[in-house]
Amino acid sequence: MDRKSENMKTHQKLIIEHYRQANLEETITAAYERAGMNQISHDDTAPLDEFHIRGRAATRELAELAGLKPGMKVLDLGCGVGGPARTLAAEYGCNVTGVDIIEEYIHTAKMLTDRVGVNDKTTFLHRDMMEYPFENETFDAVWTLHTTMNIENKAELFKNIRRALKPEGIFILYEICSGSVSPPVYPVPWASDASINFIVDGEELQKLLKNAGLEKVYWQDVTESSLQWYKKLVSQPKKKTGHKRKPGINLVMGDTARDKMKNVVLNMKENRIRVIQGVVRKKS
Numbered sequence: 001m002d003r004k005s006e007n008m009k010t011h012q013k014l015i016i017e018h019y020r021q022a023n024l025e026e027t028i029t030a031a032y033e034r035a036g037m038n039q040i041s042h043d044d045t046a047p048l049d050e051f052h053i054r055g056r057a058a059t060r061e062l063a064e065l066a067g068l069k070p071g072m073k074v075l076d077l078g079c080g081v082g083g084p085a086r087t088l089a090a091e092y093g094c095n096v097t098g099v100d101i102i103e104e105y106i107h108t109a110k111m112l113t114d115r116v117g118v119n120d121k122t123t124f125l126h127r128d129m130m131e132y133p134f135e136n137e138t139f140d141a142v143w144t145l146h147t148t149m150n151i152e153n154k155a156e157l158f159k160n161i162r163r164a165l166k167p168e169g170i171f172i173l174y175e176i177c178s179g180s181v182s183p184p185v186y187p188v189p190w191a192s193d194a195s196i197n198f199i200v201d202g203e204e205l206q207k208l209l210k211n212a213g214l215e216k217v218y219w220q221d222v223t224e225s226s227l228q229w230y231k232k233l234v235s236q237p238k239k240k241t242g243h244k245r246k247p248g249i250n251l252v253m254g255d256t257a258r259d260k261m262k263n264v265v266l267n268m269k270e271n272r273i274r275v276i277q278g279v280v281r282k283k284s
C-alpha cells in the first residue's frame with residue numbers, strides 16, 4: 001500500500017470511530033416504539049435526522065436559497081441518516097443520491113426513508129466521498145451540510161464536485177469554519193480531537209472553491225443566527241409528563257452528545273468557529 005492509501009485508511013478509521021453508533025437502526029426503532037410512534041411521518045423525524053445547526057429550518061432555507069426545483073438531480077455528500085435528502089425529495093421534488101462513510105447511517109437512512117415513504121426519490125450509498133466515482137456532468141446540484149470539516153484535501157474534493165456538476169450546476173455548502181481563536185474546544189459533533197478536524201477560515205474556503213472553478217453566487221456568515229437558535233432551543237419549556245419527546249439527534253451523536261452541543265455554543269461565543277452558508281456555480 002502506498003503512503004497516500006495508507007493515510008486514507010487511517011483517516012477513514014478515525015472518522016468511523018468518531019461517528020459510528022453500533023446498532024443505530026435498532027436503537028432508533030426502539031425509541032420510536034417507546035414514544036408510542038408506530039407510524040412516523042417526515043415531520044416526525046426532524047428532531048432526529050438533520051445533523052447540523054438549525055436542523056430542518058436550515059435545510060429548507062438552503063434549498064430556497066439555491067432554488068432547488070422538482071426533478072433536479074442532487075448529490076448529498078456526507079448525508080448522515082438522510083434527513084436533508086428526504087427533505088429535498090419530499091418537499092422540493094428533487095431526486096437525491098446520498099453518500100456517507102458510516103454504514104450504520106446508510107442503513108438507518110434507508111430504514112427511515114422506507115418508514116416515512118419517500119423512497120422513490122432517494123438513493124443512499126455507503127461510500128467515502130473521497131473515493132466516490134464522480135461521473136462527469138451528472139448532477140444539477142451537489143450539496144454538503146456540515147461535512148467538509150472532516151475533509152483534509154478540500155481542493156481535490158471541490159475539483160471532483162465541479163466535474164460531477166452539469167454546466168451551470170451549483171454547489172451548496174453549509175459548513176463550520178475556523179474563527180480568530182484556535183483550537184476549538186473538543187469534543188464537537190464532527191471531531192473528538194484534532195485528528196479529524198480540518199476546518200479552515202471562510203476566506204480560505206472561498207479561495208479553494210474559486211481555484212476549483214466554482215464561482216461565488218451567495219455567501220453568508222450565519223454564526224449569530226445559529227447562536228440565537230441554540231438559545232431558543234435551551235430555553236424551551238420541558239414537555240409536561242404524559243407528552244413523550246420525539247426521538248432526537250442525541251441518538252445519532254452518541255453518549256457525548258450533550259458535551260458536543262455545549263462546545264459548539266462555547267466555540268461560537270469565543271469565536272473559535274464560524275458557521276457559513278454558500279452557493280457557488282460551475283463556471284463554463
Ligand SMILES: C[S@@+](CC[C@H](N)C(=O)[O-])C[C@H]1O[C@@H](n2cnc3c(N)ncnc32)[C@H](O)[C@@H]1O
Nearest residue numbers: 050051052078079080100101128129145147150
Ligand atoms: C455532522 S454530520 C452531517 C450529516 C448530514 N449532512 C446532515 O446534515 O444531517 C457529518 C457527516 O459527514 C460524514 N462524512 C465525514 N467524512 C466523510 C467522507 N469522507 N465520506 C463520506 N461521508 C463522510 C459523516 O459520516 C457524517 O454523517
